[in-house]
Amino acid sequence: MKLVVLERASLGKDVDISFFEEFGEVVYYDNTTVEETGERVSDADVIIASKLPFNAGTLAGAAHLKLICETATGYNNVDLAYCKERGIRVTNVVDYCTSVVAQHTLAMTLYLMEKLPVYDNYVKSGAYQNGSVFTQFEPYFTELCGKTWGIIGLGNIGRKVAQMAQVFGCRVIYYSASGKNTASDFERVDFDTLLAESDILSLHCPLTERTEKLIDARALEKMKETAILINVARGPVVDGNALYEALVNGRIAAAGLDVLEKEPITADNPLGRIKDSTKLIITPHMAWASHEARARCAREVYRNIRSFIAGEARNVIV
Numbered sequence: 001m002k003l004v005v006l007e008r009a010s011l012g013k014d015v016d017i018s019f020f021e022e023f024g025e026v027v028y029y030d031n032t033t034v035e036e037t038g039e040r041v042s043d044a045d046v047i048i049a050s051k052l053p054f055n056a057g058t059l060a061g062a063a064h065l066k067l068i069c070e071t072a073t074g075y076n077n078v079d080l081a082y083c084k085e086r087g088i089r090v091t092n093v094v095d096y097c098t099s100v101v102a103q104h105t106l107a108m109t110l111y112l113m114e115k116l117p118v119y120d121n122y123v124k125s126g127a128y129q130n131g132s133v134f135t136q137f138e139p140y141f142t143e144l145c146g147k148t149w150g151i152i153g154l155g156n157i158g159r160k161v162a163q164m165a166q167v168f169g170c171r172v173i174y175y176s177a178s179g180k181n182t183a184s185d186f187e188r189v190d191f192d193t194l195l196a197e198s199d200i201l202s203l204h205c206p207l208t209e210r211t212e213k214l215i216d217a218r219a220l221e222k223m224k225e226t227a228i229l230i231n232v233a234r235g236p237v238v239d240g241n242a243l244y245e246a247l248v249n250g251r252i253a254a255a256g257l258d259v260l261e262k263e264p265i266t267a268d269n270p271l272g273r274i275k276d277s278t279k280l281i282i283t284p285h286m287a288w289a290s291h292e293a294r295a296r297c298a299r300e301v302y303r304n305i306r307s308f309i310a311g312e313a314r315n316v317i318v
Helices: 018-023 034-040 080-086 098-113 116-124 156-167 191-197 217-221 240-248 291-309
Strands: 002-005 025-028 046-049 067-070 089-091 148-152 171-175 200-203 228-231 254-257 280-282
Touching (some): 018 025, 018 291, 067 291, 080 089, 089 291, 098 116, 098 156, 098 200, 098 254, 098 280, 098 291, 148 156, 156 171, 156 200, 217 240, 240 254
Parallel strands (some): 002 025, 002 046, 046 067, 067 089, 148 171, 148 200, 200 228, 254 280
16 A cells, blocks of 8 residues: 655654554655645555645545545544545544643643733843842732633543543533533533633634634623633634734633634734733644654554554544
8 A cells, every 4th residue: 555644744753653654655745735735645545644625626636545544633624525425434533632632721721810921021030039028919810719611512622621620629611512412510501601601711622614703702792801711622613803802902811722713823813913921822733732642643543544454444534
């Protein structure tokens, strides 16, 4: 078989993926554009990739293609109907980055809630050494304990965040964006209740027609002025322009974003103009990307390919 890795850089050079060579010839590309995709997969049996679109436009010439392996959980970049019609199997990886995304969610929340950049700068600027008392507690900050933590997307990651929030003493509520989650171990509420009662609102849902721009101007208007919004799901779940207006106008207190509507961030994204790190922190879509998580991801793809060759169904989307 011929395997083509189209986005090698997305797994990081610190992660060894030479085990793919057990299955046959492997061609590696650090990055691939949409325009380059068709030619690069023309003689591939297996494609390993993450974000590139796979549809009639990019796959029409891939006559031998049997398997597309996503190095991610999400697969909204794949035209599933087209792949099913062609008999191309599509697989993804699940639950490989749950702990680290939950960890990053907590890290951003604590960073914003405790206004850590202000205090760090207070010491490093020399202001602390010239202070008259041993402490500094302005700007004021509050505790997680006793707060209400709202969650959209109570899957593996959302549930892990819920458990961690409970350890900090939070009341946890959730809204099922799909309407299908009826878990009873956490309090399920409707969307408006979630917005009105959440002190922290974290997003862990997939990007679908139901969740695109779910957090828009109307939703932000219903949130507490003291609320913190965390998005580690998909960028388009939040209307970036509406969020910018909400932050600069004090409609909500702060936001932590690991994902954006367009990535990398574009020069015309208004969120890039907010330099106050107590109001907004943006990280470059790396919440999932600990060394351990990327290594697990690669190994899961390896197991998906091995299962496919053995005639077994593993992590099959279509």
